Amino acid sequence: MARLTQFVDNEVFRAFATYAAIVLVKMMLMAVTTSYFRLTRKAFDNLEDTVSFGTGESAKKLVRGHPDVDRVRRCHLNDLENIVPFFGIGLLYALSGPELSSALLHFRIFTVCRIIHTFAYLIPLPQPSRGLSWAIGYVVTFSMLYNLMKSVLYL
Amino acid sequence: MARLTQFVDNEVFRAFATYAAIVLVKMMLMAVTTSYFRLTRKAFDNLEDTVSFGTGESAKKLVRGHPDVDRVRRCHLNDLENIVPFFGIGLLYALSGPELSSALLHFRIFTVCRIIHTFAYLIPLPQPSRGLSWAIGYVVTFSMLYNLMKSVLYL
Amino acid sequence: MARLTQFVDNEVFRAFATYAAIVLVKMMLMAVTTSYFRLTRKAFDNLEDTVSFGTGESAKKLVRGHPDVDRVRRCHLNDLENIVPFFGIGLLYALSGPELSSALLHFRIFTVCRIIHTFAYLIPLPQPSRGLSWAIGYVVTFSMLYNLMKSVLYL
Numbered sequence: 001m002a003r004l005t006q007f008v009d010n011e012v013f014r015a016f017a018t019y020a021a022i023v024l025v026k027m028m029l030m031a032v033t034t035s036y037f038r039l040t041r042k043a044f045d046n047l048e049d050t051v052s053f054g055t056g057e058s059a060k061k062l063v064r065g066h067p068d069v070d071r072v073r074r075c076h077l078n079d080l081e082n083i084v085p086f087f088g089i090g091l092l093y094a095l096s097g098p099e100l101s102s103a104l105l106h107f108r109i110f111t112v113c114r115i116i117h118t119f120a121y122l123i124p125l126p127q128p129s130r131g132l133s134w135a136i137g138y139v140v141t142f143s144m145l146y147n148l149m150k151s152v153l154y155l
Numbered sequence: 156m157a158r159l160t161q162f163v164d165n166e167v168f169r170a171f172a173t174y175a176a177i178v179l180v181k182m183m184l185m186a187v188t189t190s191y192f193r194l195t196r197k198a199f200d201n202l203e204d205t206v207s208f209g210t211g212e213s214a215k216k217l218v219r220g221h222p223d224v225d226r227v228r229r230c231h232l233n234d235l236e237n238i239v240p241f242f243g244i245g246l247l248y249a250l251s252g253p254e255l256s257s258a259l260l261h262f263r264i265f266t267v268c269r270i271i272h273t274f275a276y277l278i279p280l281p282q283p284s285r286g287l288s289w290a291i292g293y294v295v296t297f298s299m300l301y302n303l304m305k306s307v308l309y310l
Numbered sequence: 311m312a313r314l315t316q317f318v319d320n321e322v323f324r325a326f327a328t329y330a331a332i333v334l335v336k337m338m339l340m341a342v343t344t345s346y347f348r349l350t351r352k353a354f355d356n357l358e359d360t361v362s363f364g365t366g367e368s369a370k371k372l373v374r375g376h377p378d379v380d381r382v383r384r385c386h387l388n389d390l391e392n393i394v395p396f397f398g399i400g401l402l403y404a405l406s407g408p409e410l411s412s413a414l415l416h417f418r419i420f421t422v423c424r425i426i427h428t429f430a431y432l433i434p435l436p437q438p439s440r441g442l443s444w445a446i447g448y449v450v451t452f453s454m455l456y457n458l459m460k461s462v463l464y465l
Contacts, residue, residue, distance in 0.1 A: 007251060008252055008307055013250070013307070015309045018304070021244060021247070021304065024243050024244055027240065028237075028296065031237075045229055046276075046279065048280075048282050051281070071356070080235060081337075081338075084337075084390065085338050088334050089331060092327040121356075124356065124358050126358055127358050127361060142335075142338075145331055149331065152318055152327045152328060169462040172458060175398060175402065180395075183452075203436055235391065235394065242394075242398050
């Protein structure tokens, strides 16, 4: 059996794996944050989730929305919409053999932006903090794309 | 032209490809399930989708929500939120050269959990069946992440 | 340090990277389209986003939905639901060493379908233009999956 040792020996791949893992974990933590707000605000989407809080009519009343839950959900969805392209384009970019220093710069700026974005969304901080952190991450993804296309474009 | 033969010769990669394909297909089937519920419950999001059921005011009334449709949509979104990190972290983990037996264990438990999760959500089964199947899949993803970071961490 | 030069020398990988980048960029552009509709229709999800349009009660009134914004959001979510499986299955398929001509055919049909789907959703064009463009992209993804499983199946 062949072992794929070339990846763990490659610094760009290792850097991508590390920063991709950080933003994916950050995204996964939104699920726990949602659960926390659902339990403390007593606002659920499914009737079967309310059993420990009551039965019958009192349970049905807990199937409702809450502004805090909706806010976390929007932040989670925004993560999906931005971290999926970062992962896809970033992986292809990492495999296209970029300079380590340039790759690290892209990965680090994106990661910091998404962490700031989360705090700006959940606290919430006044605009344009959320808008700016979103936009810089967006531009970083396009910059990786541009570098990727310079190496691999094949229509 | 170089051929990337090393991947099809690598058992961990083949195992990852197989189980990732299963959970991605399971996620794609949620789209068909949504269409089925939209057509049988006559509940659509877009006016242009209602043409075969009527025109004018009677068509507009079909642009509405339905609890069954919403439930499938939530299950589909939960898949996206969990299968995307599994795919991302799992792929990087598979490329980092883990033991085959350990990798298979992670992939299999995650896949089984997501299938149970879907049935628990759609039937629906009483809690904590859905919560538990979600949580075990979540922990499996973190376990792959831990093993990945042991091999590749590079900040 | 080992360089991962085999990928930029591989035509199937380069083709996948190019078409995956096109559909991911198309998906990212939905975020800008959403912002455009939010600003022109004055319909926001967060109170802090309305500051440039007023304060107090007049700002609170702008935290609302709008059919045009909802339509772009649904199109964006449909992209996520379809482009994520395309990226995942397509990447594994590209790494499994398919014929270049066959791979290019899959990538090109999928990409064209998603672009037609977006216009069909946003204009909107009468059905079945949106339904058909969605369905062909869906079948293409399953066709890649079938070819992938022929090379790598390992349960």
